[in-house]
Amino acid sequence: SAVISQKPSRDICQRGTSLTIQCQVDSQVTMMFWYRQQPGQSLTLIATANQGSEATYESGFVIDKFPISRPNLTFSTLTVSNMSPEDSSIYLCSAWTGGWEAFFGQGTRLTVV
Amino acid sequence: KNEVEQSPQNLTAQEGEFITINCSYSVGISALHWLQQHPGGGIVSLFMLSSGKKKHGRLIATINIQEKHSSLHITASHPRDSAVYICAVRSVETSGSRLTFGEGTQLTVNP
Numbered sequence: 001s002a003v004i005s006q007k008p009s010r011d012i013c014q015r016g017t018s019l020t021i022q023c024q025v026d027s028q029v030t031m032m033f034w035y036r037q038q039p040g041q042s043l044t045l046i047a048t049a050n051q052g053s054e055a056t057y058e059s060g061f062v063i064d065k066f067p068i069s070r071p072n073l074t075f076s077t078l079t080v081s082n083m084s085p086e087d088s089s090i091y092l093c094s095a096w097t098g099g100w101e102a103f104f105g106q107g108t109r110l111t112v113v
Numbered sequence: 114k115n116e117v118e119q120s121p122q123n124l125t126a127q128e129g130e131f132i133t134i135n136c137s138y139s140v141g142i143s144a145l146h147w148l149q150q151h152p153g154g155g156i157v158s159l160f161m162l163s164s165g166k167k168k169h170g171r172l173i174a175t176i177n178i179q180e181k182h183s184s185l186h187i188t189a190s191h192p193r194d195s196a197v198y199i200c201a202v203r204s205v206e207t208s209g210s211r212l213t214f215g216e217g218t219q220l221t222v223n224p
Contacts, residue, residue, distance in 0.1 A: 009153065031210050037154070042199065042214045090154040096210040100144040100161055100203065107154025 002027050002095050006105025013083055013112050020079045021108045023093035028073035030098045034066070037090040037107075046091075049076045083112045116140050119200050119215035126222050132187040134218045136200030139181065146212065147174050147185045148199040156199070159185070190222045 003026045013019050023032065031050065035043040046066055047055040055068040070076045080087055093105040117138045126132055136145070147160045160167050160174040162183065167174050171190075176183040187194055200215040 006155075033211075042216045045211070048210075092154065092156065094212075100163070102146050102148070102158045102161070102201065102212060104148075104156035104158070107156070109154050 001101065002029055002097055002103040004093060004095055004103055004105040006093055006108060008108055009106060010109040011111070013110065015084050015112055017083055018079055018081045019083065019110060020077050021091055021093070022077050023075070023095075023105050025074045025095050025103075027097070029095040029103075030073075031096040032070060032076045033094040033096070034068060034076070034078045035092045035094065037092065039089070043092065046078070080110065083110075085112045088112045115216070116204070116213050117200055117202055117215040119198075119218050121218060122216065123219045124221070126190050126220070128191055128222055128224050130190050130222075132190050132194075132220065132222075134185045134198050134200075134220070136183045136185070136215055137181060138183075138200075138202050138213075140202065140213070141205040142178075142181075142202040143205050144203045145176055145183050146201040146203075147183075148201060150197040150199060150217070152196075159198075187220075192222045192224050195221050 005024045034046045037043050045058050046061045047057040049055045049068050049070040051070045051073050067079045088111050091108045095103045120135050145162045148156050149159050150156045162176040171188045173186040197217045197219050199217045201212040
């Protein structure tokens with residue numbers, strides 16, 4: 001199993017600024033994922049964070065807007081850059097240990113004003 | 114058409130009622146998850162199914178692989194069950210690491 005600590009849990013940010021979200025896992029995991037959940041909608045995959053290589057971004061998401069780091073097998077960060085009110089969402093990280101179980105962080109509720 | 118569809122989108126119940134949330138999917142899967150999301154945003158995995166039925170306390174999850182359908186049941190519902198319930202599948206057509214999510218069901222249980 002894996003326990004994920006995600007922070008911050010919430011933040012209110014000014015437009016044009018950037019926020020970095022961190023996820024720390026209590027064990028080494030194969031892959032980590034970053035999701036966005038806009039109000040009233042389901043989770044959308046932003047990118048897959050791979051240790052030792054560049055993240056793989058989904059259609060509609062770019063590295064300049066959502067830079068991701070994965071320096072080791074237990075930690076990853078997602079930065080939301082040059083924020084606008086449209087970036088107000090819940091951001092979630094998830095870890096895959098190679099099996100069938102699903103593990104998620106506690107979520108970061110971001111409001112951009 | 115979404116690969117994973119849930120119904121209903123919203124559900125309001127009185128405390129003690131029996132609740133059913135349904136999930137249909139259109140792809141071949143290796144596993145199906147039922148997830149619970151509380152207002153703060155964090156997600157907890159309730160069940161992971163590849164066949165049959167699982168029970169944990171007042172929660173029961175079933176899956177019919179042939180019909181590509183799963184249900185989540187809550188017996189003797191309680192206000193603390195109020196949350197968003199999300200169905201997610203691991204497709205055999207993509208790498209086993211990725212999940213595809215349903216839209217979620219907002220459940221409100223009134224005292």
